[in-house]
Amino acid sequence: MDGAFNKIVASITLRAVFGRKRALIFAIPPVILIAITLILKAARPDGAPWPGRILGDFGFSVILPLTALIIGTSVLGAEIDEGSIVHLLATPVRRSSVIVTKFVVAAMLTMAFVAVPELVAGLIATGGVTKLAIGLFIGALAGSVIYNAVFVMLSVLTTRAIAVGLLYVLIWEVVLGNFVGGVRLLSVEQYSLGVANAIAHYSALNAHLTLSTALIMGVIVTVGALVLGTRRLSEFSLKGDAV
Amino acid sequence: MTGPIGREAQLIQLANVSRWYGNVVAVNDITMTIGPGVTGLLGPNGAGKSTLLHLIAGFLAPSRGEVTVGGRPSWRNPEVYRKVGLVPERDSVYAFLTGEEFVRATAGLHQLADVGGATRRAIAIVDMADAQGRRISTYSKGMRQRIKVAAALVHDPDVLLLDEPFNGMDPRQRLHMMDLLTKLGAEGRTILLSSHILEEVEQLAGTIQVIVSGRLAASGDFRAIRRLMTSRPHVFLVRSSDDRRLGSALIGRPAVTGVELTGGGLQVRAGDFGAFSRELAGLAREHDIRLRELLPEDESLESVFAYLVES
Numbered sequence: 001m002d003g004a005f006n007k008i009v010a011s012i013t014l015r016a017v018f019g020r021k022r023a024l025i026f027a028i029p030p031v032i033l034i035a036i037t038l039i040l041k042a043a044r045p046d047g048a049p050w051p052g053r054i055l056g057d058f059g060f061s062v063i064l065p066l067t068a069l070i071i072g073t074s075v076l077g078a079e080i081d082e083g084s085i086v087h088l089l090a091t092p093v094r095r096s097s098v099i100v101t102k103f104v105v106a107a108m109l110t111m112a113f114v115a116v117p118e119l120v121a122g123l124i125a126t127g128g129v130t131k132l133a134i135g136l137f138i139g140a141l142a143g144s145v146i147y148n149a150v151f152v153m154l155s156v157l158t159t160r161a162i163a164v165g166l167l168y169v170l171i172w173e174v175v176l177g178n179f180v181g182g183v184r185l186l187s188v189e190q191y192s193l194g195v196a197n198a199i200a201h202y203s204a205l206n207a208h209l210t211l212s213t214a215l216i217m218g219v220i221v222t223v224g225a226l227v228l229g230t231r232r233l234s235e236f237s238l239k240g241d242a243v
Numbered sequence: 244m245t246g247p248i249g250r251e252a253q254l255i256q257l258a259n260v261s262r263w264y265g266n267v268v269a270v271n272d273i274t275m276t277i278g279p280g281v282t283g284l285l286g287p288n289g290a291g292k293s294t295l296l297h298l299i300a301g302f303l304a305p306s307r308g309e310v311t312v313g314g315r316p317s318w319r320n321p322e323v324y325r326k327v328g329l330v331p332e333r334d335s336v337y338a339f340l341t342g343e344e345f346v347r348a349t350a351g352l353h354q355l356a357d358v359g360g361a362t363r364r365a366i367a368i369v370d371m372a373d374a375q376g377r378r379i380s381t382y383s384k385g386m387r388q389r390i391k392v393a394a395a396l397v398h399d400p401d402v403l404l405l406d407e408p409f410n411g412m413d414p415r416q417r418l419h420m421m422d423l424l425t426k427l428g429a430e431g432r433t434i435l436l437s438s439h440i441l442e443e444v445e446q447l448a449g450t451i452q453v454i455v456s457g458r459l460a461a462s463g464d465f466r467a468i469r470r471l472m473t474s475r476p477h478v479f480l481v482r483s484s485d486d487r488r489l490g491s492a493l494i495g496r497p498a499v500t501g502v503e504l505t506g507g508g509l510q511v512r513a514g515d516f517g518a519f520s521r522e523l524a525g526l527a528r529e530h531d532i533r534l535r536e537l538l539p540e541d542e543s544l545e546s547v548f549a550y551l552v553e554s
Contacts, residue, residue: 008351012337019339083335086302087345087394090329091352092321234319238302238331239294 007092009101013075017109020078025070026109029063030117038120051120051125052204055136056196059118061189064143065169068110072151073161075102075109080155080236089236096230099152103226106148115140132200139196142218146188149222156236184208191218252313252326253279253401253433260308262294269294271457272308277435281428283444284437286454292437293332295454296406301436312402316420325353328395332406332437338380342390345379349394365397366390371422384411389544390421396427403427405436409443421447480548481523482508482536489532494531496522508536 017023025131033055040050076098079085088098118140122133150168154161169189176183177190184190194214197207209217255277262270270291286292296304298310301317301324310317313326337345346365350358366375369389379387383485388408395403405424409417424447428434429447438444444451453461483489490502493511496516503510513519 006352008348012340012348015339016337083333084337086329086331086333086335087349088352089302089321089351090300090324090327090331090395092324092354094321155330192385235304236302237304238297239314240299 004097004100004103006097006101009088009093009098010105012088013102016078017071017074017105020074022070022074023126024115026067029067030113030237031036033059033063033117033121034124041124049204051122052202052206055118055121055125055132055210055229056193056202056205059114059121059136059220060139060143060192060196064110064114064118064140064192065147065165065173066191067114067131068106068144068147069151069165069169071109071113071160072106072148073155073165075106075155076152077155077159077161080082081159085236086238089233095234096226099156099203103149103152103229106152107145110144110148111141115144132202135196135198135200135202135205138199139192139194142195142214143188143192146191146218146222149225149229150188153225153232156229156232181208185213185217186221188218188221191221254313254429255402255433255435256309256311257295257299258309260295260305260310261297262298262303262306268457270298270305270454273454273457273459274308275452275462277433277450277452279428279431279433280450281424281434281436281448282553283448283451284435284454285441285444285451286437286439288439288458290439291457292439292454293406294457296404296435296437300327300404302462307351325398326401328398328400328403330391330395330403330405330408332386332410334384334411336379336387336391339378341376341378342366342382342393343375344384345390346375346393346397348491350397353398355398361397361399365393368396370419385413385416388412388416392420392423400432402433405434407438408436409438417443479511479513479519480505480508480536480538481534482509483523483527484533484535485530487529488530492526492530492532493523496526498522 021189036054037051040054076085079088089095090227115137119133119137122136123129126132151161151165154164158164172183173187173189177187190209191214193205193207194209194211195218197205198211198214245363249494253273257273257275260270260273261268273295284292284295298305299312299317301312301320304318312323315323317323317327337348340348343362343366347358347362350361350365366372369392371389371393374382374386378388382390388411392405392408395405408420408424421443422483423434424434428447436444436447450464451461452459481489484528486504490504490509493499493509494502496519498513499511500514501512511519523537524534
């Protein structure tokens, strides 16, 4: 019963997430992605590299990380900010179980709101079940997993998780990732693109890591983030008197 | 794994516990043992009560010393919550859940064998059966406190910790909560509640622990300590050459909250002790009134605690 995934924690998390207005934001990125795809498909039916630019560059460097950031920081961070986490932590539930459950819920939501729309957009853009569409889908699934492990961890580590996450995505991945080769080794975007490109073999995807590197680094980052998140949650402290 | 048995399962023990933040000491070398019954953790605002309660509840690491509940360290030990219930001060509950859902979820998190039965029992204890189907967001402050108590009691804990449980409650809700805590204490549970209001604890707790500036200033039977407290906060008896005129002058001062002309003089209630003390002489001089006597009929709780620390 006391396994890694706790159904009660998951249920409370889902109700909390969809009970906030912030949940409406989740629906915006996939709508934008599919709308742009439909417009470009209608305007440039035979345009050569645009699916890679839109679904790869835009989808993996903007839509996927930002959606994961909103979801990943809200599944636990909001409870910490509000203080309601105390009711959860004042029970014998293992802290690793709390972190894993929050992470799984966040990853599943991101898959639903980003990976599935990536697949739909890929099918529309390429006109059927192609390697590119499947590659983008699998890459987005991988990205949903890794990003959320990082963002759930951030929400335990700092009260400014969204700001730190934004800096990571925009400065580290988007800006530095384009100019400094070594940065890509610590870029979740590149792990996702590496997985996608291993299936799609599509040069316009701008993937710079091999599948094995992407997978190994992705596993290390995911496991490391979950372990660190668990450790920090185990040391969750309430503020005492004003001193 | 077997836990402590008998009375030890209900004991809260602190051994030379300190907690500091940088150079600021919030809790300073406190040693105490709290057993079954209702114990009040008293002290002025900022004295260290919440810090101490968080240390006991396992939500703060001691900088030095050891805190055990039921014979087990409370810090980084979720297993301790099988025997401990916590009612935090902050009014942050899962407001989107109904009261029943909240208590049921807590019972589930405790992995109780009979979740439904435990939920019904806990809700009945706090007399919230009628409102259990409503969302917590629609509850009054007092109802939220009660449903938090129900959640804290759902696993039938030996030890119940409550941080300022009466905050925001109306008089009727306070009475209900006091009755409930008295009953739980009489059942042999260890109930520890923090409060900065003496009157609540006076009626509830047989034993008090007084914290002032992070130190344990007094400990033991409330009535014995109460005898050391000579009077009540901020009430003065003033005798002058013209009490009636002085009274009418005083009532216009912001520091004064009430004036009553009694047979023995003028009873003055001052909201601001310092300002009143400074203004009284000047006001008397201004109205050409001679002050004959100024007696503190009461002293603030904070002053009494400060006295206890200094003595």
